Amino acid sequence: MFKFKHVFVLVLATLMFVIGFAAVGGQSSSAQTIKFTSAMHTSKNLTYNGTIKYYVKADAKRYSPEITYATKKWNRALGKNVFKRTTQISHSRLVFTGTNKLGSNYAGVAEINSGVIALNTSWMSRYNQQKRRAVVIHELGHTFGTKDLYAYPNASLRSLFKKQTIMGGNYSSQIKSFDSKLAKWTLKKTRSMSQTEFRHYRSNAGLYYQQMLTGRL
Numbered sequence: 001m002f003k004f005k006h007v008f009v010l011v012l013a014t015l016m017f018v019i020g021f022a023a024v025g026g027q028s029s030s031a032q033t034i035k036f037t038s039a040m041h042t043s044k045n046l047t048y049n050g051t052i053k054y055y056v057k058a059d060a061k062r063y064s065p066e067i068t069y070a071t072k073k074w075n076r077a078l079g080k081n082v083f084k085r086t087t088q089i090s091h092s093r094l095v096f097t098g099t100n101k102l103g104s105n106y107a108g109v110a111e112i113n114s115g116v117i118a119l120n121t122s123w124m125s126r127y128n129q130q131k132r133r134a135v136v137i138h139e140l141g142h143t144f145g146t147k148d149l150y151a152y153p154n155a156s157l158r159s160l161f162k163k164q165t166i167m168g169g170n171y172s173s174q175i176k177s178f179d180s181k182l183a184k185w186t187l188k189k190t191r192s193m194s195q196t197e198f199r200h201y202r203s204n205a206g207l208y209y210q211q212m213l214t215g216r217l
C-alpha cells in the first residue's frame, strides 16, 4: 500500500496520475498509478487562443446556475480562465442548449466539431442540483478533447474510472486532481481548430449546431 501523497508527487513528474480509492470494507485508502494513454483523448479541443467562449441559448437558461458553477470549477482546476461567457452566439465556440430530442440514454451530449453541449431536459428535470452540476462538469470535460473513460478499453481500469473520475461518469460535482491533470494533459495532446475549420463544421447541416438552429436537436 502506498502513501498517497508520496506517490502523487512522483507521478506529477512522469505524466502519470494516481487514483486513490477506499479499500473495500475498511477506512484505509489505497492508490494506483496509471499512465495516460492516447485512448483517453480525441484529436481536437474546443479552445481558440486559449479560451472557450460559451453561449447559453434560451432553452438552457434554466441551467445557468449549474453552467456557471461548472465553468468556474474547471477554470479553477485548470488555473486559468479557459471558459468565458459571451452574449453573442457568433462569438462562441460552445453553445449550451436544452432539448428533449436526445436519445433517452443520454443525460447530456457534447459535440466538439460544431461546439454544442446538449442537455437532456427530461433527465435534468429529474436530477437534483448536485447531479445537474455533475452532468455539466462531465460534458465540459469533453471540450478539452477527453473521451468517456467509462468506455476505456482496459476493463479493470474502466471500472476504477467509473467510480473515481469525472470522465468515467462518477457524478461528482468536485474536480479532483486526477480530473484536472487529465484535462491539462489532454489539452496539450490535442489541437485547436482554426476559425475556417470551425466555421465549416458550424455550417454542416448534419452536425449539432445546425440541427439545434433548425429545431432538429
Ligand SMILES: [Zn+2]
Residues within 6 Å of the ligand: 138, 139, 142, 147, 148
Ligand atoms: Zn461523456
